[in-house]
Amino acid sequence: MGKLARKVAIIGAGMCKFGRNFPLKRNPDMWVDAWIDAVNRVDNGIEPKDIDACYVGNYSSDLFNHQGHLGPQMANLVGLTPKPAARFEGACASSGVAFRQGILAIASGVHDIVAISGVECMTEVSTTLVTDTLATASDNLFEYPAGATFPGLYAAAASAHFHKYGTTHDDLKRIAIKNHENGKENPYAQMQQSLKEIMASKIKKFESQGRDIPDWKDEMDFLGSSSNPMIASPLRLFDCSLVTDGAACVFLAAEDVAKKYTDTPIWITGSGQGSAALSLHDRGEITGFIAAREAARQAYEMSGLGPKDIQIAEVHDCFTIAELIALEDLGFYEKGKAAEAIKNGETKRDGIRPINTSGGLKSKGHPVGATGAAMAVETFKQMRGIAERNRQVKFDVEKALTHNLGGSGATCVVTIYEK
C-alpha cells in the first residue's frame, strides 16, 4: 500500500440543514448553503480563486430530479468556472468517492486545493420512486425481479447475521435509540428528537384523535410495537435511515498551503476504497461486507494505525444492522461481538468509542450522495472541539475514522483523520 505522495488536510467543512427541503431548497440552493457553511469554517478565509477543482458526489439526480452533469452546474454557483468540475457516483458512497479522488488529486501534485462535496434531493419524487431509484444501486437484472429493495437487502443480511451469531432485533433497537439521542443534539439533523420525545409526540397525537393511549414501558417496548411497522423483516421503520435532501462540502489542501488557511488542519492519514459484486447473492458471504474490510485494510495500512487507535467513528448506518456490521468489518469488534459492546454502551457518546455522534444516517438523515461528505463534516467538528449543543465528546479527539458504504455494500470508502 502506497503512502500519499504529499500530505493532505481538511481546512474547512460545512453542510446545509438536512431534511425534507424540497421545494423550498433544491440541489443548487442546498449546495450553496453547504459551501457557505464550509467557507465560514476556514479560519483565515478562502476564496474561489484559491480552489483548483470542484468534485461533486451525487448518486442519482438523473432519476430524482431529471438533471445530470452536476459538476459544472455546482461549480458555477460559486464562481469556480472555468476550473475543472466533475460529478462522482458510487451509490450512497458517492461523496466518499469524490472525497477520496480529491485526496488523490492533491497527493499527486496536480492540485493544491480541491473542494469536495455531495448533494442529493430525494423528496422531489414519490416514496415508490425513491424505493425504485435506490434499488438501481443493487442489481437491476438479477435482484430487482426477486423483489429486492434496499431495506430488503440489508434485512436479508440481518437474517443471516441473526442466524449465524445469535444477534436479535433488540440489539438493533439500541442502535436506533443511541443515534436519535445524538441527532437530538445536532442542529443540522433532519430528526432532532430522541425516541422518548418521538413516543411522547405520538401519544399526544393519539390523545387528540381520541384513540387508545398505548402503554409502552420504554423505547425498547415502543420499537417492538405495531407503532413501529415492519418494513422488511426483521427491519422496522425505526431501523431505517431517512429520505432526505441535503448537501455537504469539505475543503482539502496540500500540506504546503494548508497553514495559510488555518493553524489547526485536520490531516488525512489513511484512505482506502474497496468493491464487491453488485448482488448480495454473488458475494459468497452475507453477514459482512468485503468492500468495507478491504477499504479499512488499506486505510489502516496507509496510516499505520489499527482499530484500537481510533477514538470516534462515523459509520454508514443506512439501516441499524449496517452499523452493527460496520463495527465488525472495521475491526472494532470481532465478528458476532459488536452486539454485546453496543449493549454495554461502548458506542454511546459517553462510551469508550462513540459511534455516529452526528446522529448518523438514522437521525441526521441520508441524502445519499451527500452522506460521505457529511461524515467528514462531523469528524472535523469533533476533532476541532466545535460540535454543537451537547454533542461534543468529552475527550480530545486525535484520531478518527469515517466509513461510507455504497449500495448493499458494493462500494466502500474508509478515511482516517489525525490532528
Place this chain on the structure above:
Amino acid sequence: MPEEKEITVQNYLDYINNKKLMGSKCKKCGTFDVPPRKLCIKCNSTDMEWVEMSGKGKIAAFSCIGVGTSFMVNKGYSMKKPYCFSVIELNEGPMISGQLVGVDETKPDDIKINTPVQVTFLETELQGGEIRVDLGFEPV
C-alpha cells in the same frame, strides 16, 4: 447440453422465460456460476459451457418485505400482504436471488434459514397480455 448459445444476459433470461435455470461451468476448474459468466473469475479461463442447474438448494437469507418495488406493488403486494425476497444457495454452490413462495410471509419467524427449497418459475401477466417469467423458490 452443453448448448452452443453464447453466454449472454439475454440468453440466460430467455432460458428462465422457458422455465429453465441455466448456469455456466468452467471447463478448466469446474466452477459453477449462476447467472452464467463468460470468463471464470476463479481461474481466468474463457472455456465455459452452459449447464442446467438442479434447481435445488437452501435458504441462505431472506426478508418479508412490506414496502416493495413498483414491480411487486403492481403485483398486489403491500404492508398487509408482504412478499418474501430470498437468497438461495444452490446445491451446485452458487447463490441466487429469487422470490420465496409457499411460505407465510406474515410470519417471518416461522421461515428458517437452511430450509431446503426447489426452483419454481413465477408467471406475471404484464399489460398487453405478455407473460413474464421470474425465478422463484419454494420449500421442498
